[in-house]
Structures are given as C-alpha cells and as structure tokens.
Ligand SMILES: Nc1ncnc2c1ncn2[C@@H]1O[C@H](COP(=O)(O)OP(=O)(O)OP(=O)(O)O)[C@@H](O)[C@H]1O
C-alpha cells in the first residue's frame with residue numbers, strides 16, 4: 001500500500017465516521033426531546049402543580065426542624081410500646097420461620113435442574129414464588145385482616161407470604177447452581193426423590209440457605225414494623241396513631257426506635273452469617 | 278447398625294452434638310412459645326367462625342374482571358410515580374455516593390460519615406413511614422409519594438454506586454492521568470465508563486422495586502393505585518379490591534421480567 | 545543539554561518499601577534507552593517518577609529544560625502532554641471503543657465541554673485514525689477495547705501515547721503481558737516509530753535479549769540503584785549477567 005492510498009483510505013473512514021457521528025447526534029437530540037416531552041406529560045398525568053413543588057421546601061424544612069426534632073424517646077419506653085415491639089419481633093420470627101418451611105420445598109420443586117416434574121410441579125412452584133413476590137405485602141395484610149380480624153395472626157400470615165417470595169426465589173437460584181454430578185451420584189444408588197433432596201441437594205446448598213434464612217428474617221423484621229399500620233399487629237399501630245393525631249415527637253421516637261432495631265437486626269444477621277460460615 | 282458405625286466421630290465429640298441439639302430444642306420451644314402467644318392467645322378464633330365461613334370471606338376477594346379496565350389508569354400513575362421517585366433517587370445518590378466512597382470522599386472521615394449516615398437512614402426506614410411524614414407536611418397526592426420513593430431508594434443507589442467507585446481498576450485511571458488530563462476528565466474517561474454499566478443495572482433494579490413500593494403508598498394518601506385499593510376496601514367492594522391486587526401483581530411481574538432481561542443483557 | 549535529565553531520584557513507598565535510592569539517568573536526542581532490572585528493582589517506580597504518577601521523595605527530573613519535580617498541578621498536567629506512557633497491563637479503558645481510547649490521548653489539551661460529550665475535534669479524529677492505521681488496528685476502531693487481543697491492545701496503547709505528540713515515550717515493560725512472538729512484533733513497531741519520528745524512548749525490560757536487540761544504551765537497575773550505564777554496542781555480557789546472578 002502506498003502512502004497515498006493509505007491517506008485516501010483514512011479519508012473515507014473519517015468521512016463515514018463523521019457522518020455516523022452526525023446521525024448519532026441527531027438521534028441523541030431526538031431522544032432528549034422525547035424524554036423532556038414525556039417528563040412534562042407525566043407531570044400532567046400525575047397532576048402535580050409546579051408551584052406546589054417549588055413551595056414544598058419551606059414546609060419540609062419546618063417538618064424536619066420543628067415537628068420531628070427532637071424525637072421523644074421516653075414514649076418508646078412505655079410498657080405498652082415495649083410490649084408491641086416484642087410482639088413485632090415475635091411476629092417476624094414466626095412468619096419467617098413458617099415462610100422458610102414453605103419456601104424450602106418450593107425452592108426444590110421450583111428449581112429447573114432438580115424438580116421432580118418439569119411439566120406440572122415446576123411451573124406450580126414457580127408461580128407460587130412469583131406471585132408471593134409480586135403481591136404487595138401490605139395489601140395482602142389488609143386482606144388478611146379483613147378475613148381473620150385485627151391482630152398479629154394476620155401479620156404473621158402476611159410475613160409468611162413475603163418470606164416465601166423472598167427466600168423461595170433466592171433459594172431456588174442456589175439450587176439451580178449446584179453440581180449435578182453429585183446429585184446424579186446419589187440418584188445412581190437408587191434413591192427416591194426425597195432422598196436425593198436430603199443427600200444430594202441439601203448438603204450442597206445448606207450454607208447458602210442458612211445465609212438466605214438469616215437475610216429473610218432481617219427483611220421480614222423490617223416489614224413487620226409497619227404491619228400495624230393496617231391493624232396486622234406490632235408496633236406500627238402506635239406509629240400510625242401518633243402521626244394521625246399529629247404527635248410528631250412521639251412518632252419520631254418510634255421511627256428512631258424502628259431504625260435502631262433495623263440496624264441492630266442487620267448487625268445481628270451480619271454477625272450470624274459470618275459466624276455460621 | 279454395626280459397631281463400627283457407632284464409634285464416636287473424632288471431629289464431632291458427643292458433647293458438641295449434644296450442645297447443638299440442646300440449641301435446636303431451645304429454638305423450637307421459643308418458636309412454639311411465640312406461636313402460642315401470637316396465634317392462640319392474641320387471636321380471636323371465635324370471631325372467625327368455621328373454615329367454610331373463612332373460605333366464603335376469602336372468596337369475596339376474587340377479582341372482578343369487568344372492573345379491570347378501571348385499574349389501568351391508577352396503574353399508569355403508579356408507574357410514573359416509580360419513574361420520578363427513581364429519578365430523584367438517582368439524582369440525589371450521585372453526590373452522596375461521592376461522599377460515601379472511601380477512595381474519593383473529601384475531608385475524610387467527616388463527609389464519609391455523613392454519606393454513610395444518609396445511606397443507613399434511607400435504607401432502614403420503610404417507604405410508608407417516609408410517605409406518612411411527607412403527606413403530613415405537604416398534604417395528599419403523588420408529590421409526597423414521589424419524595425418518599427426518592428428518600429427510600431437513594432440509600433441503595435448511593436451505596437451501590439459508592440461501592441462501584443471504590444472498586445474501579447486504577448490502571449486506566451493512571452493512563453488517563455498520564456495524558457495530562459485534569460480531575461474532571463479523569464473522572465469522565467477513567468471512572469465513569471467503569472462504573473456506568475453497574476450503575477445502569479442498579480437503576481433498573483430500583484425502578485423495579487419502586488414499582489412495588491409505589492403501589493402501596495396510596496394506602497396513606499401518597500398517590501398511586503394504593504388509594505383505589507383503600508377506597509374499595511372502605512366501601513366493602515372486596516371483588517374490586519381483589520381486581521386492584523391482581524392488576525398490581527401483573528404489573529410487578531411484567532416489571533420484574535423486563536428488569537431481569539435488561540440487566541442480564543447489560544453484563 | 546540532554547532532553548531528559550534525571551538526578552538523584554529517591555522513593556520510599558508509604559509501606560516502607562524503598563524502591564529508588566538515588567538514580568541518575570540522562571537521555572538525549574533520539575536514543576532508545578533500556579532500563580534493565582529484575583522484578584522489584586524499581587523500574588516501574590523510576591518511570592512513574594518521571595511523569596509523577598508516583599511522587600518522588602527527592603531528586604530532580606528535567607525534561608527539555610523544564611524542572612518537572614517543581615511544577616504545580618496544572619503545570620504538571622501541561623508537562624505530561626509531552627510524555628507518552630505505555631503500560632505493561634495496557635491500561636485501556638475497557639468499555640470505550642478503540643478509537644475513543646486512542647483519542648483519550650488528546651485529553652490533556654482538549655476542552656472540558658468536548659470531553660463531557662466525547663466530541664473530539666474532527667482533525668483529532670482523523671489523526672487518531674491515521675495512527676490506528678499506522679499501528680495496524682484500523683479495522684478495529686469501532687470495537688470496544690475489551691474485545692481485542694493482548695497484542696492489539698498494546699497497539700492501542702501505543703497509538704494513545706502517540707496521540708499526545710510526545711517529546712519522549714516512557715514505556716514500562718510493554719511486552720511482559722504478551723507472548724514472545726507478539727511481544728517482538730510490538731517491540732519492532734515501537735522501535736520503528738521511534739526511529740521514523742525521532743521520538744526517544746525510555747523503556748523498562750527485564751529481558752536481556754530484548755534490551756540488547758532494541759536499545760542504544762542499557763541502564764542496569766538493582767535494588768533501587770543504578771549499577772551500570774553503557775552503550776548497547778559495547779556492553780559486556782558479563783556485567784549483564786551480573787545483574788541477574790546477584791539478584792537471583
Ligand atoms: N504502590 C506501591 N506501594 C508500596 N510499595 C510498592 C508500590 N509499588 C512498588 N512497590 C515496591 O517498590 C519496589 C520496586 O517496585 P517496582 O514496581 O518499581 O519494580 P519493578 O522493577 O517495576 O518490578 P516489576 O518487574 O515486577 O514490574 C518493590 O519492592 C515493590 O514491592
């Protein structure tokens with residue numbers, strides 16, 4: 001190749017590159033314009049007056065500086081509140097333990113590589129997990145309260161659902177990542193499906209499942225703190241009551257307590273996970 | 278069992294096994310005690326009535342399919358709230374991630390501590406609590422809902438972005454520095470391309486999660502389809518409440534499907 | 545006066561590791577100088593002290609009459625444009641295209657607004673393409689850098705350094721991450737570019753054969769000290785062997 005040929009070759013590439021860049025720029029501009037139009041349209045659909053957005057900072061600042069601060073932590077120390085906190089913890093433990101007892105078999109049945117039946121059991125188990133994840137827990141709790149009445153029983157059942165969705169998915173993912181040769185080795189001894197599960201699958205996923213279980217409790221506990229909002233037991237009841245009567249300092253005390261407990265539960269689950277591995 | 282099998286396992290002396298079983302037993306008893314408290318003592322079984330009655334009550338929630346079209350607009354509203362809430366979280370998360378990334382945080386450890394504090398606060402407060410606070414300050418509507426979503430998910434966004442920044446590979450950054458580029462260009466060419474795909478994945482993940490969150494905010498007056506659910510429950514139109522739940526479930530499943538598809542394609 | 549004049553450079557890392565114990569090197573005109581030394585002898589540290597990617601503890605670096613070690617941040621950035629660096633691990637930005645990686649060599653002099661939009665000047669783009677053609681990667685300019693082979697990546701690294709129009713090339717073990725055949729191709733390429741464009745190179749290697757084949761002069765480093773400095777043509781193999789024997 002002579003140097004002239006090379007130069008003209010570069011020229012062609014350069015021209016086509018610049019042309020492409022021009023087209024890309026036009027596209028970017030069009031997309032930007034469409035995004036902006038879409039943004040304006042959404043504000044219209046949501047019916048949010050702009051002047052309300054502009055005027056919101058004052059009230060927000062007042063809320064933070066005057067109404068929320070300082071949190072009233074003495075309120076949290078009242079026996080009634082402490083009892084509700086205990087009830088929250090109990091609910092979370094029961095709901096999560098129960099949920100895990102259902103999630104584990106669901107994870108086994110809903111894992112493509114080991115499911116005993118791919119045409120019927122697998123899709124059923126998957127559907128249970130997917131639906132349990134998709135139905136909002138708080139609404140589920142409201143439905144349960146309507147059926148079973150106020151109290152922590154409804155809350156426990158709500159947590160049961162969210163644990164099945166949460167842990168079921170993660171556990172099934174773990175099962176799908178196992179070493180199938182070890183499973184087949186157990187199967188080759190003539191073991192039935194249940195035995196295959198206990199000797200071929202469970203030993204492989206046990207550490208991961210333990211971690212997921214602890215994680216589920218952590219997440220379940222977070223969820224349980226607000227179930228009382230809809231009458232499904234626990235401390236959320238008082239939080240809602242305090243906010244609705246505009247007792248913001250006590251409400252903030254409860255929120256502080258929730259945050260403290262959540263951080264504590266996270267630390268505990270972190271500790272347990274590290275200790276158990 | 279043969280005698281050989283009964284020989285004590287040297288790796289696990291009997292004492293340890295015993296202690297372990299004692300722990301299992303204690304845990305089981307504790308759970309049973311809680312069950313007694315929650316399920317037996319605090320539940321009004323008499324009020325509930327027979328299983329048949331319970332089933333009949335539950336059946337009242339079966340979705341009314343004819344009502345489904347009316348669910349569509351509130352669902353759209355919910356989706357838009359999730360979009361705006363995520364956008365707000367994304368915008369706020371960038372400066373917070375900057376403060377909370379150990380390797381670039383200025384005035385260490387002051388700004389770092391602040392950034393981490395915001396992250397913890399955001400991640401451990403339920404969206405409903407944020408929504409209640411914003412509704413009480415600003416009144417009803419989707420605006421407090423959007424703010425609640427933003428506050429709720431800024432922590433996750435900032436945390437994952439900060440982690441991505443902490444994990445950037447230094448080599449390319451050095452190479453850009455060696456060309457004589459200043460800090461802004463080093464960030465744009467050395468850091469951003471490394472962090473961007475992780476970041477986009479997390480934005481989509483948050484959008485998916487915020488869709489779920491947005492659907493319940495209406496329960497406390499913060500906009501979206503939750504409001505419709507609350508109204509139908511109040512008017513005892515259980516079949517319509519069931520339709521709302523069906524609509525949300527469908528939307529969330531579709532959202533999760535797309536979120537997973539896009540995220541696996543990004544990697 | 546020499547183009548590059550390094551004197552009494554010392555560097556002790558924060559970890560307490562003493563990397564350089566006072567090294568002098570001068571490099572003039574169009575030389576290719578090989579810095580030869582075993583792993584850990586301080587080659588990379590020395591090269592990085594020149595453009596101050598690593599801040600030397602003491603000593604001076606003069607490039608073309610400018611005292612690099614005295615410069616403040618913005619003046620240092622300007623001075624860095626004159627020094628193209630090529631890395632052992634290539635250090636490309638994997639998620640950018642080959643062309644964008646090459647063009648990032650202009651970042652020292654291009655406007656901030658342009659860099660935000662990655663909108664490089666058309667004439668820079670053209671020069672970048674010409675460089676890509678010269679190093680033999682013109683067919684790959686739109687690929688992402690992580691899709692290239694090792695040899696191709698190092699060619700991108702070379703083009704990026706040349707994009708700066710450097711007065712000198714600082715090359716840190718350019719072939720250690722490549723297999724010998726590809727490594728030789730890369731060395732041939734660099735050495736011909738250096739000759740044609742009259743750009744001097746300071747190039748660190750740990751392979752005696754490479755040093756002998758491609759350099760005009762060899763500087764031996766050991767434990768952070770210069771232990772010899774000789775023209776390649778007249779270097780005696782014994783002293784070369786000495787470096788290796790003593791350290792191994
Ligand atoms: N960032 C750093 N922090 C602490 N010590 C370092 C650092 N970089 C290098 N060192 C130490 O400084 C000494 C010289 O290292 P340098 O990387 O300059 O050697 P080198 O000759 O380039 O070796 P190689 O052939 O392995 O690249 C070594 O003892 C090394 O452990």
Ligand SMILES: [Mg+2]
Nearest residue numbers: 587588589717
């Ligand atoms: Mg080195």
